[in-house]
Amino acid sequence: MIKKTVANVREACEGIADDMTFMLGGFGLCGIPENIILELVRRNIQNVTCISNNAGVDDFGLGLLLKKHQIKKMISSYVGENAEFERQMLSGEMEVELIPQGTLAQRCEAARSGIPAFFTPAGYGTEVAEGKETREFHGKMHVMEKAFEADFSFVKAWKGDEAGNLIFKGTARNFNPAMCGAGKITVAEVEELVPAGELDPNQIHIPGIFIQRIFQGEKYEKRIEQLTVRKRN
């Protein structure tokens, strides 16, 4: 067994620096690496490029980095629900690249899998395809999209073991698996870290080979963005 555990979030984030590109898992506030985001805020890393489906809300998730003007560029598919984001984007303080959600996921998975580029029909004939190579397959036009290049992938899982094997819960899985192994170094934070052998190998979602560092996170807030419920009869 090759051990991937590190003591804490500080050790897990060793080597991060200004001007780097980070991938961060999560959909809205669901399945985001909360501990790592707080560490990025604490270290006050500057000029970072973040590849993340969303940008958090004003006072949680990536919104915390935005507030401190740490983000130079966001690469996302949907960035609503964040007033500070809107302000920085419209004022030109921050660069924003919006790309289709499936393309975002596939560009992560391609980076992980050694595929430098791929063709997708998404965005053909729109401004997303401007300047990109297009090609017809099976009578339909496609756009060439390239794998991402990132210095770190930061992901959050439900359970993990010392070997870096990961299991996700519910829709908190989202972009996390595709980002594992997609950056030069992948750091996973988990709610529960167990010794090797405790997780059933049949149930592993992401094998430890894609993970360089794993630690058990603390004080998960797991904030709900839109609480919707029904009344009991």
Place this chain on the structure above:
Amino acid sequence: MALSKEQIAQRIAKEVKDRYYVNLGIGIPTLVANFVQNDISVEFQSENGILGMGPFPFEGEEDPDLINAGKQTITALPGASFFDSAMSFGMIRGQHVDLTILGAMEVSQNGDIANWKIPGKMVKGMGGAMDLVASAENIIVAMMHTNREGESKLLKECSLPLTGVKCVKKIVTNLAVLEIIDGKFHLLERAPGVSVEEIQKATEGDLVVKGDILEMKF
């Protein structure tokens, strides 16, 4: 009388057939789930990674790890499954999802759709809409026929940045059900009490009216 948003959803629900996997967009499309017949088997897909999406949870049973694409708390029905975003869009691009229902700001008579950006105003992003419209064979657009100023949203050409080209085939608005055939809007049904003339007036694009146009049935 023009339809309410609920009635648009109710009419679209009739297009949802037995054994369909269905992706519902945010807004009116989300309401469609409330009107699907009880005697058919349907599974709803949410692109953030669930098939077999159920209703909102009972108070106190909400789970922050279980949300839909609108970031609302949901439940999972028996037979549900979770998967990651890359697989979710593999399902969509690979045409395994039978029906996609989404909203639009504008639709053109050749089937172009615009629903993600108003230049100069806040840009929220396309989310999964570009992947959905580029891949889905069966797309129904749920929209209002005109904007707040009364201007048509069914146009000869879209004025807003496009989400996809030549992809929309069916549209259900507050006034009518229409199909796009050979670069023209074809009127199929009208909302109860709405005349063909009113629909004609509210449609900027070319509108084909063949024979008697019946009122929608619910």
